[in-house]
Amino acid sequence: MSIQFKALTFGYTESGKPLFSDFSAEFEKEKVTILTGASGCGKSTLLYLAAGIYPHGGGFLQNGSVTVENVSPEPLPPKERCLLAGMMFQNPELQFCMDTVKNELVFCLENICTSPKSMEKAIDQALDFCEIRHLKDRTLLSLSGGERQKVMLACITALRPKWILLDEPFANIDNEAAGAIARKLKELHQTFHMGILAVDHRLDNWLSIADEVRVLENGALLPGAINPASFDGKFLESHGIITPGHSYGPKLPPPEPGETVLELKGVSLSYGKQDILKNVTASFRRGIIYAVVGESGCGKSSLFGALSGLHKYRGTILFQGNDLKKRRKKLSGRMGFVTQNPQDQFVGGTVRQEILTSLKGNPKAADISEEILRGIRLWRYRDVSPYLLSQGQQRRLGVAALMAYDCHALICDEPTYAQDRNNTIAIMESLCQQARLRHAALIFSTHDRQLAKDYADEILQLKGGMLHALPKPGM
């Protein structure tokens, strides 16, 4: 029993070059398989095809077939399809349509026409299996990312599909929750004989449960499965996969410490009764690259939110001696914010306007904007909406737009979030190079320790609401 792709030709446009042509592969139910590869290699597409979401949800299947347990999933009605293959997605916030955990499970069971009498029992069993009985009557909004993914797992457990397909389910959650979910997946695989096929470009959380790792590249599977017990980091790295404990190989000029640019004095922040930041005191200097590390939910985003004016805080934040609470408007442009999603920072209607906004008041704006756009190889897209650029192009434009200001500090919240190895390197190189060139302070957050170790001059850890300096190994 298996998932089979036979002579598949599939693309997102009808006439262009297809993403897969004459692609064949088989994934066996007996093995927990991780499918990996660089961003955009089409690994998620394969998953969506197996779940029967494509081609009717997008793309064109020109040739070939997809079968799960010898059944083609696409023509089936959703309530039968979900019994064949259940899916778990990357974003834990956009998977639910009801208000509470129990109602969401009821929704799933109603869809597959479970009799109302047996629902209560099925719900309790699924929750017990995932060890989240205590969340039964909580609202989904009040749950953390990790808890939501556990609820999603409970939904799958209740539906009992023959296969579980996972699309980077750990991208938004901390390692502890990811580990717990991985263990439960293994248990589902062993007790209920559910097949597991997961797609991820990070392997850390999978190594303990995976039976084999397959690499997808240029629309084809590389020959031979990799056994996770004896895998070759170098080989995977060359295919854009992030493997634990391998350096990104940064190439950066040495730091030149300058004057203090940003100072936090006794900054505290709380949501309701929960204290997120407790009396954080720190100072940041120009010319230095800082990494802020910590588990998901430790308050990294809240700290950056306080800096950007998104969250209210107690205490004082000084930017070049100016209190942020009082003089934020005057400081705009001197402190740049790079958001996780570059789309969040676009303000202009076209690529060129995006840069011109930063140069407002500069008499040579037109020439400088041309120079900048040529520099980042986006000049030919100057009249296009920034939303139409590819992700990598958007990221380049975002950083360039901020750099067009006389920027003294760059603050980046998880700039490499959900990026593969090559993109991660490209993003970090461009950010760090620019910061060094302009002699600006660069502060970035990440939950990737390796990234912090490789690119930062100083590493700060946020734990229990406090910021501690961590010794940097090898310095």
Added chain:
Amino acid sequence: MRSLNPACKFAGLLAVTFVLAWRHDPVLNLMVFLLSILLILSAQVKVKSLFLLLSPVLLFAAGMFFTGFYFSAGGDMPVSEKTMAFASSSFWNGLTLASRVLAYAGTGYLFALTTDRILLIRSFQKQFHLPQIFAYSLLAAWGILPHMMQEYRRTRAAFQARGIHTFAASPALLSPLLVKSVRWSEELSIAMESKGFSGHEKRTDFQPVRVHGYDWLFLGFCLIVFPVAAVFI
């Protein structure tokens, strides 16, 4: 009030507001308002939160009172007392306007504060035959709202960081939101489909929302007793 069938409650209270629209009687309005408040309090809504919700309404009602009080139709105004007279004295006129605000707010809050939205939509689906695809997309859209709010604040902060100062709900802020909400709804619909939902297939119902005897009593009161009483007061 909480155990009433939401669809019946909706129909009943809607009927009450229609009756109020045709009558300009401050006593009736105030009675409806007081009754609504009593019913809200009996449904264990916190007094403090009710007061907070009512404070803008009270302010608005006071404003309406003074509007009606000072600008009642006199003989020298184009609207004559005969054609548009709500009441004989300016005090009474102000009271009529103010009490209408209170009565509408009271019935509105009575409905909003004592109704569970999931039950409401399920009940619309069952009693008013709302198609399930609409019912569940409404619920899903409701779930996206908090995201929208957060995203809106985030976008605004991003604009501010780049030296662009925007006013609330300006079009520049809304266009990125629009782009994102399309993407979100797509993701959400895929997630719902992968859990077996489709707009047309038959589903089972865990706790069907039924119409009970007391729902009929409530409807009878709102649709028959109240209009008749309103005419005779």
